[in-house]
Every structure is written in C-alpha cells, then in structure tokens.
Amino acid sequence: MAKAARAAAAWRTYREVTKPGSPGLMTRVRAIPRMxxxxxxxDYGGMGKGRLGLLALGVVYILSPIDIVPDFLTLIGVADDFGVFLWLAASLLGESGRYVEHERRVILGHAEEA
Structure with missing residues (x-):
C-alpha cells in the first residue's frame, strides 16, 4: 500500500470515528469481541466469516515473525507491517461501527415491539 493510500485510509477512518452521531472509538473497540x-x-449478516477470516490473517501477519518483506530491510520491512496494521485497524473500526449501529437498530426494534 502506497504512503498516500495509507494516509488516506487513516484519514477516512478518523473522519468516520469522529463523525457526529457515529459510535466513538472506544465503543467500536469494545464492540469487536461481540461482533x-x-x-x-x-447473528450478524453485515460481515461474512470469510471477511472475518481475512481480518484474522491480518492479525496473524502482524504478530508473525515471518514477513513477506523482511524487517531487516528497515523502512520497507516495517512499512508493509504498518500498511497491514492500517488496513486492519480501518477495517475493524469501520465494521465494528456498523455492528454497533446494527445493535442499536435491533434494540430499538425490540423496544418498539414491547
């Protein structure tokens, strides 16, 4: 992922998390295990198991000592890990925000039924 693309992804995530009425950062982070x-x-059709598996692979890649681009190639090696981290953070925060909205709709739906 190019430097400009990483910066754009980080900016989009920041704007989404700080948008008025949108679930905040910690709300999104706490929602990840529930999601x-x-x-x-x-129980949540907004995200498939395949996408969840892809996110899990991102976590494994970041934590794994084995990289596609070795870290001893200082800037390049760290940049690929950082790119995966940004993608993973943006994906998790974006999806967990949609999940929180889903939870709110479900709760409102149950409240209207009562």
Whole structure:
C-alpha cells in the first residue's frame, strides 16, 4: 500500500470515528469481541466469516515473525507491517461501527415491539 493510500485510509477512518452521531472509538473497540461472536454464530449478516477470516490473517501477519518483506530491510520491512496494521485497524473500526449501529437498530426494534 502506497504512503498516500495509507494516509488516506487513516484519514477516512478518523473522519468516520469522529463523525457526529457515529459510535466513538472506544465503543467500536469494545464492540469487536461481540461482533466476532455474532459473526461466528451467524447473528450478524453485515460481515461474512470469510471477511472475518481475512481480518484474522491480518492479525496473524502482524504478530508473525515471518514477513513477506523482511524487517531487516528497515523502512520497507516495517512499512508493509504498518500498511497491514492500517488496513486492519480501518477495517475493524469501520465494521465494528456498523455492528454497533446494527445493535442499536435491533434494540430499538425490540423496544418498539414491547
């Protein structure tokens, strides 16, 4: 991912998280485990298991000592990890925000039924 593309992705994520009425950063972060459980149970159709698996691979790639571009190639090696991190953060924060909105709609739907 090019430097400009990483910066653009980070900016889009920042704008989405700070948009008025949008779930805040910590709300999104706390929703990630609930979202993963809901996807695994099939209770949240906004995200498939395939996409969840791709996100899990991103986590494994960041944590793995084995890289496509070795870290001893200082700037290039670290840049690929940072690119994956930005993609992963943007994807998780974006999707968890949509999940929080989904939870709110479900709760409102149940409240209107009562």
């Amino acid at each position: 993963v459980r809901a996807v695994m149970r099939g």
